[in-house]
Amino acid sequence: MTTARRETPIYDRVALIGLGLIASSMGHAMKRAGLSGHVAGHARSAETRAAALEIGFCQSVHARAAEAVMDADLVVLAVPVGAMGPIAAEIAPYLKRGATVTDVGSVKQAVVESVAPHLPDHVSFIPGHPMAGTEHSGPYSGFATLFENRWTLLTPLPEADPDAVARLTDLWHGMGAKVSEMDPVHHDKVVAVVSHAPHLIAYTMVGVADHLAQVSNSEVIEYSAAGFRDFTRIAASDPTMWRDVFLTNREAVLDILGRFTEELFVLQRAIRMGDGPLLFDYFTRTRAIRRGIIEAGQDTAAPDFGRGKPDRA
Amino acid sequence: MTTARRETPIYDRVALIGLGLIASSMGHAMKRAGLSGHVAGHARSAETRAAALEIGFCQSVHARAAEAVMDADLVVLAVPVGAMGPIAAEIAPYLKRGATVTDVGSVKQAVVESVAPHLPDHVSFIPGHPMAGTEHSGPYSGFATLFENRWTLLTPLPEADPDAVARLTDLWHGMGAKVSEMDPVHHDKVVAVVSHAPHLIAYTMVGVADHLAQVSNSEVIEYSAAGFRDFTRIAASDPTMWRDVFLTNREAVLDILGRFTEELFVLQRAIRMGDGPLLFDYFTRTRAIRRGIIEAGQDTAAPDFGRGKPDRA
Numbered sequence: 001m002t003t004a005r006r007e008t009p010i011y012d013r014v015a016l017i018g019l020g021l022i023a024s025s026m027g028h029a030m031k032r033a034g035l036s037g038h039v040a041g042h043a044r045s046a047e048t049r050a051a052a053l054e055i056g057f058c059q060s061v062h063a064r065a066a067e068a069v070m071d072a073d074l075v076v077l078a079v080p081v082g083a084m085g086p087i088a089a090e091i092a093p094y095l096k097r098g099a100t101v102t103d104v105g106s107v108k109q110a111v112v113e114s115v116a117p118h119l120p121d122h123v124s125f126i127p128g129h130p131m132a133g134t135e136h137s138g139p140y141s142g143f144a145t146l147f148e149n150r151w152t153l154l155t156p157l158p159e160a161d162p163d164a165v166a167r168l169t170d171l172w173h174g175m176g177a178k179v180s181e182m183d184p185v186h187h188d189k190v191v192a193v194v195s196h197a198p199h200l201i202a203y204t205m206v207g208v209a210d211h212l213a214q215v216s217n218s219e220v221i222e223y224s225a226a227g228f229r230d231f232t233r234i235a236a237s238d239p240t241m242w243r244d245v246f247l248t249n250r251e252a253v254l255d256i257l258g259r260f261t262e263e264l265f266v267l268q269r270a271i272r273m274g275d276g277p278l279l280f281d282y283f284t285r286t287r288a289i290r291r292g293i294i295e296a297g298q299d300t301a302a303p304d305f306g307r308g309k310p311d312r313a
Numbered sequence: 314m315t316t317a318r319r320e321t322p323i324y325d326r327v328a329l330i331g332l333g334l335i336a337s338s339m340g341h342a343m344k345r346a347g348l349s350g351h352v353a354g355h356a357r358s359a360e361t362r363a364a365a366l367e368i369g370f371c372q373s374v375h376a377r378a379a380e381a382v383m384d385a386d387l388v389v390l391a392v393p394v395g396a397m398g399p400i401a402a403e404i405a406p407y408l409k410r411g412a413t414v415t416d417v418g419s420v421k422q423a424v425v426e427s428v429a430p431h432l433p434d435h436v437s438f439i440p441g442h443p444m445a446g447t448e449h450s451g452p453y454s455g456f457a458t459l460f461e462n463r464w465t466l467l468t469p470l471p472e473a474d475p476d477a478v479a480r481l482t483d484l485w486h487g488m489g490a491k492v493s494e495m496d497p498v499h500h501d502k503v504v505a506v507v508s509h510a511p512h513l514i515a516y517t518m519v520g521v522a523d524h525l526a527q528v529s530n531s532e533v534i535e536y537s538a539a540g541f542r543d544f545t546r547i548a549a550s551d552p553t554m555w556r557d558v559f560l561t562n563r564e565a566v567l568d569i570l571g572r573f574t575e576e577l578f579v580l581q582r583a584i585r586m587g588d589g590p591l592l593f594d595y596f597t598r599t600r601a602i603r604r605g606i607i608e609a610g611q612d613t614a615a616p617d618f619g620r621g622k623p624d625r626a
Contacts, residue, residue, distance in 0.1 A: 082589075131536060135603070151535070151536055190533070190536055191536070193521070193522050193525060193533055194522070194533055194536050194540070194541040195541060197518065197521075198518055198540030198543075198544050199540045200577075200581075200584075201514055201518055201577070202540060203580070203595060203596055203599050204573060204576050204577045204580055205510065205511055205514060205573060206602050207576050207580075207595060207598070207599055208506070208510075208569065208573050208576050209506050209507070209602065210598060210599065212506060212572070219503050220503070220506055220507055220602075221602065221605040221606050221609050222464070222609055223444060223464055223503055223504075223507050224507050224606050224609075227507070227508050227509075227511030227512045227515060227547050228506070228508060228511045229606060230511075230543040230544075230546070230547060231511050231543075232599070232602055232603040232606050233543070233603065234540050234543060235596070235599040235600070235602070235603065236603035236604075237596075239592075239593050239597045239600065240593065242592070242596050243589050243592040243593045243596065244589075247587055247589055247592070250584055250585070250587075253584060254581065254584060254585060256521065257577070257581050257584075259521050259525070260517060260518060260521050261574065263520050263521050264517045264570070264574070267516065267517055268567065268570050271513075271559045271560065271563055271566060271567060271570075272563070274560055274563075276395075276556050276557075276560055279552075279555070279556040279559055279560070280552050280553065280556045282516060283516055283550075283552035283555050283556065284552045285520070285523060286516050286519040286520055286545070286548040286549070287548070287549045287552065289519050289522065289523055289533075289545055290448070290519075290545040291549075292534040293537050293545050296537075
């Protein structure tokens with residue numbers, strides 16, 4: 001896919017606070033499509049800052065977040081959810097009048113609660129969540145096509161400036177994303193089902209395999225089949241990010257895990273009792289959801305047997 | 314990858330009993346490498362038999378399994394595990410003296426118990442399990458490279474003829490597989506961890522999403538993110554096959570599910586109590602297993618974000 005470069009950028013200056021997978025992918029995507037005049041970056045680690053300059057997805061890097069946000073028309077908070085409050089407090093006095101502040105956290109209500117109180121009235125705060133990622137992290141893991149055909153969910157507060165929301169929506173469209181708006185609390189319930197609970201379950205299954213003595217570790221690794229292999233990929237995601245996700249979306253995740261356990265016990269009992277019809281009907285029903293996802297364009301019907309090659313820019 | 318065609322086949326005549334994903338892939342792989350002189354196929358459905366001839370991975374098809382196995386040097390039982398006993402009883406009187414009988418079921422002890430009693434002493438029974446597959450099923454889903462660089466586990470009984478085991482091993486090597494031998498009971502424990510329990514868990518999570526009222530079905534489908542998307546692919550696998558797997562590997566699967574639930578409760582409690590260090594340490598440990606799998610060559614480090622394209626022959 002090729003994306004036409006714009007004549008004039010959407011934002012003259014963008015500040016990326018945090019330079020991991022999502023921020024670096026945004027840098028690449030904005031650069032490719034000419035969406036930003038200047039991209040300033042901040043990361044706590046000098047090594048990460050040097051990498052961002054060398055890779056070229058930032059035009060300037062700054063040891064202090066406050067320096068990066070000065071004169072920025074858009075500030076993107078791209079740090080783990082637990083770190084957003086403190087960094088918002090730090091940059092607040094330096095934000096340009098009329099600037100937009102957004103974030104890319106996987107949880108929204110907790111971000112609203114920890115970030116909004118610090119921000120001055122003269123900026124628009126529009127929380128966001130690009131639903132895209134890989135199991136890799138850090139500045140070298142980003143690529144320009146990460147957001148293509150993926151959803152970015154924006155959860156603007158009622159008092160948000162509609163023009164600022166429209167402009168941020170344009171930016172995400174320019175990076176190839178589809179954009180939808182919803183309430184932060186509803187957002188957190190949806191992602192608990194489609195992302196957070198599945199991740200915790202994958203972590204758990206990989207953990208079980210890790211300390212099984214009866215099946216030696218090397219056999220688990222050597223013979224890892226499709227199901228388990230997919231779980232290990234999910235369970236290789238960034239530990240800090242996921243710790244914060246579970247701690248800040250606690251209620252919604254615990255609700256889904258409760259439902260999951262009830263459901264698992266139904267199937268477990270069917271196995272113990274030899275109830276073949278129950279298992280068959282259940283497995284037939286889950287097939288239909290898969291068809292729905294393929295029809296919604298969120299995945300392809302091409303078989304995946306662990307050797308897929310991603311499209312990279 | 315190109316595979317040299319052999320001058321002389323390993324078996325003059327092979328009978329495939331059942332013509333789904335695994336059997337059709339074997340047909341393609343044997344044809345490509347010249348491993349078999351003639352491939353005879355049997356399926357209950359006339360439509361499936363016609364498809365096998367049309368696709369060309371069988372040279373003859375037979376409405377009766379007994380006809381397909383006559384004069385065959387190798388008979389491959391490629392039906393769901395629950396159907397293996399009856400079909401073994403049906404073909405037993407027609408098996409060629411000195412023939413090898415194998416199967417491709419995902420469970421081994423139950424196959425040994427249901428098939429072995431029917432077979433005459435003049436054949437070698439060598440149960441097998443190719444650890445390869447996709448979420449698709451049926452005669453059109455097969456392809457020649459399915460087994461490449463994947464394990465096939467053979468579980469020969471102590472009385473098995475070593476020459477017959479060596480010949481069957483050659484066949485699997487010729488189709489690109491790596492081959493290992495183990496005890497049937499141990500096999501069932503290993504696959505309970507790396508394949509069966511992960512599948513049941515994926516089915517469960519997709520089932521939870523299916524009947525959540527608070528998050529409408531279309532949202533679950535529309536916003537399905539990486540974790541859940543992988544689960545739906547796993548949960549789209551053949552319902553009959555998986556019902557039989559769980560019913561016939563009951564003890565090993567229930568053992569793993571018990572461990573899984575204990576482990577899940579530890580993480581669930583950590584979320585409820587806000588124990589960030591426990592979560593962080595857990596997620597860091599599971600990352601190491603992923604690295605082991607990549608180093609063992611069972612998957613690639615390339616990021617997968619739901620758009621992978623498989624290598625197809």
